[in-house]
Amino acid sequence: MNTLSALIPASSLAPPLRPGLDGALLNHPRFLMAVAGFLVSIPVFVQAPLVRLYPWVSLGLTPLLWGLAAWLIRSKRGPAWGDLLFGFSCCWLAGSVYWGWLRWEPLWHLPIEAFAVPLVAWLLWRRQLKIGGLFYLGSLLGTAITDLYFYLIDVIPHWRSVMRVEAAPDLVMGIFQDAVIQVQTFNGQFWAMLLVLILVGLTLAPFFAVNLRRSQSLAWWGFIGAVGSTLLVDGVFWVFVVVQ
Template identity: 50%
Template sequence: MINNTLSSYSNLDAIDIKQRTIRELESTLTASPSLPFSNSSPQAWLVLAAAVFLVSVPVFIEAPLVRSQPSLCLAMTGFWVFFSFNLMSRPKTYIWGDLLFGFSWSWLAGAIYWGWLRWEPLWHLPVESLGLPFAFWCLARNWGKVGNWFYLGSLLGTALTDVYFYLVGLMPYWRQIMRVEPDAAVGVLQNALIKVDTPWGAAWAVILALVLLTIGILPLGRNQRHWYAFSGAVLSTIFVDSLFLLAAVLA
């Protein structure tokens, strides 16, 4: 009788453990960045908004900070990686850790370039591409899709912006503005605007903006979180570049 009772309790414990395991697995799968979801899901737009914000961070926060504290910015990469893995350790925050992990590549590249190599624009894209092999390696193993696609979208936006600088002949002004004092930068910006405010400069601005809009909007129909992260990173390039142009005009 006692043996039968103990056996029954043991079976109940085994069933309870199995049920908890199933619930945890279902929770993890629900948080997985690869699963499709409804376009009306608030999280879809949160991923998009977070991607836009994270593209803006290196431009408007890291770039000014790294001029005076390059070593600190470089060391902060370790913090972003640690924080991202901490978030990924929990199903409910996995997607945000994934996104932050991809952001850490952009931060690392920004710390290196804007800290020590900003005077030479030809080094910009190669340095920004430092995380590219690792991103492809992760995607080949279907790991970190949200963060790695965010990084690829950010890199694509950077590449097209640099292409515009090459085509319009703005590279000499880039070199000048990185070497002159802030008071003299206004004159350099005004000279650069003369290049932009031409039929050639305006035409290429429209062409590349349309390319970015197309590449950024089309993936939104695929209904997966990593594509929203990619689109947010690409579309934010237009926003960031427009703000730079506005700042140059006002200067």
């Protein structure tokens, strides 16, 4: 921990508004929210096939992401981007490990995704890397809500079945269709509506909270963007299943 602290410049404690690379993120909170949502949703569609075919390549990209984040944090014009990239790299590492080698057991999903919580909590306590830390926690919260939904409607057995027969597309789609039937029950629709309302509420919150417009609270916009993007990822996934 002390070594990590020494590597983090004091400027990362509460980065002021500045021009250049950081200007778009720090001067425009909605842009920060949009970038956070992009980092949670779009790279998933890149990492998903990569981690299945070449898990070591996906895992090997993590040090490169960390290196780029450290360089940006120490630079004069892009520390906020490095801060955000640090949080993204934690999500990337967890996704690489779980979906590369442990995806057959859904019980391991959330613990693996939450591996960086102690580090992030320590950094936030020290008021360091707030943008990346809250981005990571927002992404984790979105993941937890999705997993909770799977448990509530009892599709975890389908998850395990898909992982066992993932090399047979016809069997996979059959299992997906059975899972969709679970979603279409009253229980499935009730919990879906409730959890969607929670996600929508969290996503819209900053538009009604004046305090979040202050510079020291901008990191929360990244948190909200990460949470809200869960709607996009889950929505695309279920549309794909239903269309198929």
